[in-house]
Amino acid sequence: MIRLITLALVIVALTACRKDLTSDAPVQDAIDTTTAITKYSGNFINGPYGAVSGSAKIVADSSFYKVALVNVQITNGPDLHVYLSREREPIHFIDLGKLKSTSGTQLYSLTSIPDFTQYKYVLVHCQKFNHLFGSAEIEP
Numbered sequence: 001m002i003r004l005i006t007l008a009l010v011i012v013a014l015t016a017c018r019k020d021l022t023s024d025a026p027v028q029d030a031i032d033t034t035t036a037i038t039k040y041s042g043n044f045i046n047g048p049y050g051a052v053s054g055s056a057k058i059v060a061d062s063s064f065y066k067v068a069l070v071n072v073q074i075t076n077g078p079d080l081h082v083y084l085s086r087e088r089e090p091i092h093f094i095d096l097g098k099l100k101s102t103s104g105t106q107l108y109s110l111t112s113i114p115d116f117t118q119y120k121y122v123l124v125h126c127q128k129f130n131h132l133f134g135s136a137e138i139e140p
Contacts (some may be wrong), residue, residue, distance in 0.1 A: 020078030020128065030075040031068055036061040040116055040138035049126065050075035052134025056122035065110040067096055067122055079128035082108050085121040088135050099124060108139035 036059040044052040054072030058065060067084060074080070080102075085093035096108035116138070124133040 015045045021076050021079075022080045022099050022102050024076060024102045027101040027106050028104050029100075029107040031059060031070075031105070031107065032061060036066075039065075040120075040140055042122070042136040042138040044072065044122075044124075044136040047123075047124075047132035047134045049129075049131035050077055050133030051096075052124050052136075055128060056136035056138055058116060058138055059107075065113050067108045067110065069106045069122070069124075071105060072101075074099070074124055075133060076102050076126070077126045077129075077131070077133060079126055080133065081125050081127050082106075083121075083123040083125055083134075084114065084119045085123050086108070086118050088123075088137070089132065090123055090125050090130075093123065094119065097126075104119050 030132055038057050039060050040058040041055060041067050043055050046052060052074045055070045056066040057070060061070050080099040082096040083093040084096060100106045120138055122136045122138060126133060
């Protein structure tokens with residue numbers, strides 16, 4: 001009987017976490033290479049709770065700035081967000097929103113232009129459990 005209850009609790013926990021996972025359907029947001037200029041870029045490194053490959057870029061298009069995750073592959077997890085951060089850990093950061101997908105190229109708009117000498121990390125972070133999946137230090 002105890003085994004049956006334990007099994008039921010494990011199944012409930014696994015399905016509860018599964019519904020929070022990020023889509024794994026590849027996203028291919030287009031970067032207009034005729035007008036967009038890459039200002040900063042860097043490659044992702046893995047965090048303690050996941051793996052992230054690919055690169056992060058800050059692109060300027062007219063007066064708009066965007067964070068681009070380029071050709072990324074990310075370990076799936078619940079409640080993944082993209083941050084622009086002062087530190088490699090999410091202490092002082094700007095939340096750019098939920099991660100669109102665990103793969104592909106994705107654009108996230110900046111509503112203001114932060115000081116990129118201060119905000120020099122792009123993070124993929126699980127907000128729900130405060131787990132860092134990966135980071136990229138962006139440089140000119």
